[in-house]
Amino acid sequence: MxxxxxxxxxxxxxxxxxxxxxxxxxxxxxxxxxxxxxxxxxxxxxxxxxxxxxxxxxxxxxxxxxxxxxxxxxxxxxxxxxxxxxxxxxxxxxxxxxxxxxxxxxxxxxxxxxxxxxxLQNRLNPSIQMVKKAIDNGRFGKLYMIVANVFWSRPQAYYDLADWRGTWALDGGAFCNQASHYVDLVQWFGGPVTSVMAQTDTLARKIEAEDTGAAMIKFDSGCIATINVSMLTYPKNFEGSITIIGEKGTVRVGGIAVNEILYWKFSDKEIELIVSRPVAHTDSVYGFGHDAYYENVINAITKGESPLVDGRAGRKSLALIEAIYLSNRDQKAVTL
Structure with a gap:
């Protein structure tokens, strides 16, 4: 290849x-x-x-x-x-x-x-794989709420590195760039989206797109999600986390690349005993997934294996990001 x-x-x-x-x-x-x-x-x-x-x-x-x-x-x-x-x-x-x-x-x-x-390599992080498996196997029961927080720091110097950064034409803002993995994971966990309401703003950075925002999402299942994003956290990256609250379980994933299980409680004690400490350590916000992702891509092309994220799967998170921007622009809920 x-x-x-x-x-x-x-x-x-x-x-x-x-x-x-x-x-x-x-x-x-x-x-x-x-x-x-x-x-x-x-x-x-x-x-x-x-x-x-x-x-x-x-x-x-x-x-x-x-x-x-x-x-x-x-x-x-x-x-x-x-x-x-x-x-x-x-x-x-x-x-x-x-x-x-x-x-x-x-x-x-x-x-x-x-x-x-x-x-979208963060789907391959061991912690994320554990959560998705628990959702797919019905361990949570009915999903009630998903909350993603991305409180990072991107100083003006970061945006000044290249003239395309923070522009609508080439980059988008905090949701489209820095938090796009979290948007993807929220919709991957929650399933089909019914509607989105959002507020975004450019509060401190000299860029076209947003540096801060919040979105509330309603899923077809009835589950509600919020995604809270800011690139203005002082003095450095503070939090990147996803919390899932369900009928029979609550899980919180954090760490530098949503790579650590911070909380893991289920009514099924066998499931609860699976993990009690962080799953895997990484020093990179990119997580572990590029190696495994490329293996999946090569095998999909050469052996006919199912791709982890093809174009149509990748489109789903972009559709949600665009809906967030449209909701803020029009100041109303956007139906997907």
Missing amino acids: GIGLVGCGRISKNHFEAIRKIPNTKIVGCCDIIEERAREAANTYDIPYWTTNYEELLKQEEIDLISICTPSGLHPEHGIMAANHGKHVLTEKPMGVKLTDADKLIEACDENGVRLFVV
């Missing part, structure tokens, strides 16, 4: 390192509009080909899959270009900043007969 990567910024390291661990898989080439960045990535990871021209990367016949690590607003465009060249597409989260663009990407992949994958 030959892989090409476009966008050699901060997240690309996780991709390069994950790909190198997979047998019978190689990085054929990389691309970035900043020449020094592309060359440095090629030298660091022994990549035989690098370029600043994405079209040239797509012409490399050895490439079967393109990994897209460019700004979020460019994901659909770069994915469509890859699909039109007959390459499978893996895009970082979110798969776009506009649902209409994401739908064009899905359509292009369908028309060209290639696969589309969206990196």
